[in-house]
Amino acid sequence: MYDGGKIITGLIIFIVFMTFPIWYNHGNAGNIPKPEKPQGVTQCVKDTAYMRSSHMVLINEWRDEVIRTGNRTKVTVQGKEYDKSLMLGCMKCHINKKKFCDECHLYTSVNPYCWDCHFLPKETI
Amino acid sequence: MRILYPFIAVLALVLIALVGANLPGGQALIGVVLPYVAFLIFLGGFVAKILGWAKSPVPFRIPTTCGQEKSLSWIPQNCIDNPSTRGGVVIRMILEIFLFRSLFRNTKTEIHDGPKLVYGSSKYLWLFGLLFHYCFLTIVIRHLRLFTTPVPFFVSVTEYLDGFFQVGLPVLYQTDIIFVLAITFLFLRRVIMPQVRYISLPADYFPLFLIMGIAITGILMRYFLRADIVSIKQLTMGLVTFSPSIKEGISSVFFIHLFLVCVLLAYFPFSKLMHLGGVFLSPTRNMTNNSRMVRHENPWNDPNIKPHSYAHYEDEFREFMVEAGLPVDKGLPPSADEDPAEK
Numbered sequence: 001m002y003d004g005g006k007i008i009t010g011l012i013i014f015i016v017f018m019t020f021p022i023w024y025n026h027g028n029a030g031n032i033p034k035p036e037k038p039q040g041v042t043q044c045v046k047d048t049a050y051m052r053s054s055h056m057v058l059i060n061e062w063r064d065e066v067i068r069t070g071n072r073t074k075v076t077v078q079g080k081e082y083d084k085s086l087m088l089g090c091m092k093c094h095i096n097k098k099k100f101c102d103e104c105h106l107y108t109s110v111n112p113y114c115w116d117c118h119f120l121p122k123e124t125i
Numbered sequence: 126m127r128i129l130y131p132f133i134a135v136l137a138l139v140l141i142a143l144v145g146a147n148l149p150g151g152q153a154l155i156g157v158v159l160p161y162v163a164f165l166i167f168l169g170g171f172v173a174k175i176l177g178w179a180k181s182p183v184p185f186r187i188p189t190t191c192g193q194e195k196s197l198s199w200i201p202q203n204c205i206d207n208p209s210t211r212g213g214v215v216i217r218m219i220l221e222i223f224l225f226r227s228l229f230r231n232t233k234t235e236i237h238d239g240p241k242l243v244y245g246s247s248k249y250l251w252l253f254g255l256l257f258h259y260c261f262l263t264i265v266i267r268h269l270r271l272f273t274t275p276v277p278f279f280v281s282v283t284e285y286l287d288g289f290f291q292v293g294l295p296v297l298y299q300t301d302i303i304f305v306l307a308i309t310f311l312f313l314r315r316v317i318m319p320q321v322r323y324i325s326l327p328a329d330y331f332p333l334f335l336i337m338g339i340a341i342t343g344i345l346m347r348y349f350l351r352a353d354i355v356s357i358k359q360l361t362m363g364l365v366t367f368s369p370s371i372k373e374g375i376s377s378v379f380f381i382h383l384f385l386v387c388v389l390l391a392y393f394p395f396s397k398l399m400h401l402g403g404v405f406l407s408p409t410r411n412m413t414n415n416s417r418m419v420r421h422e423n424p425w426n427d428p429n430i431k432p433h434s435y436a437h438y439e440d441e442f443r444e445f446m447v448e449a450g451l452p453v454d455k456g457l458p459p460s461a462d463e464d465p466a467e468k
Contacts, residue, residue, distance in 0.1 A: 001176070001180055002179060002180070002181070002182050002183065003179065004179065007175060007176075007179045007406075010175075010405060011175055011176075014402070015168065015172075018167075018168060019168075020269070020272075020273075021269065021272035021273055021365040022365050022366075024273050025272075025273060025274065025362070025365055025366055027366045027368075028274070028366065029274070029359075029362040029363060029366040029368060030274030030275070030362060032359060033355060049353075049374065052353050052355070053351040053352060053353045053376075054351050056294040056295055057295075057351075059294065060293065060294035104354075104355050107355065107358060108270065108271075108354050108358050109276035109280065109281055109284065110295075110354075111281070111285065112294075113291055113296075
């Protein structure tokens, strides 16, 4: 082999980089998020599968409707009325940001910018 | 055909993944077995390829000289484009790897009426190549959020900067758009420019289509079809901690994405994509141009064959050369010196 020292050093650096997730986690997969379910309520504006993957799309639509067109018409699902609002709608049932929102957001490193405008709920301050 | 076959191959891969994800046991195969196999092939193949290259001797200095060589003290040397020191080579390699200076020198050739041959600068390949590679890097770093917990600082920062403009929700990543534009350019370049099209092979189109497929499925998954990211992270974290498990309800588009990535990883060491490692071993870039300062010997020279310099040659044949009237560096010794030898 020619220039073996340099090439093998390079390969070792390459392998260290490529296996970063393996040695960084030390085999610890982290806590699986368990968002707190609201008490006494069994249904939401959409089904669980939709809310799990796409709640942000719905919240974004509501934001645009309320803030940009002033359309504050309440959403009625199965006879129940919901405010198109984060604080007065979603968080009426999901009362705890820390135990509900943050569970998955922290796990997947999502930083929603809701809280750029909304005041943080008391429990997180 | 050279475009169509790789395209069909990638479509077939998508179809295999789609069917596989919906067969019993298929998700475990695509989600657990295949990533491990592909990653091992990638690492092992990469190392084997590099070691194979390392076995080839490069005895002589063959750097591409793109500037004034080191010469007399009053002639300014181009230290980077014609390096004679290790420092110059290091700078040259850093600029090559991070800024693709070779592509910056890309030229176009045109024939105008006359007929007149015209050479001009053509920076598009450099520009889009650079955009493509840096977007790819950003995307790979961003994906580390699915493979680490807690997510390291540099990943969060990359993600934040990439979605800096806060367009829509989930936030639009700028790299997603630039990446698709750049790879579209790289593809169209091969199709539209006749000279490039002439030399393009299926091995050029296949990685392009494959990477395009990965980008499209990724974009679909984030912005349109949507997938449950928490279940996906549980799978990916399981993979990197060697305790994989698959939760129900991960959408098929994720398995297509993952399958294409695995194919890319496994294909990598056997393809042109090995320029990732090869760029470091480019003898035309990583060598000092010191042929006039250092004697480089070919390691496979037969040691029994001694070097025969001109001075020796002349010593051997001086008499005959003088006799034949050929010019010599050193004249025949005066006859007075010859006399003792004859005695």
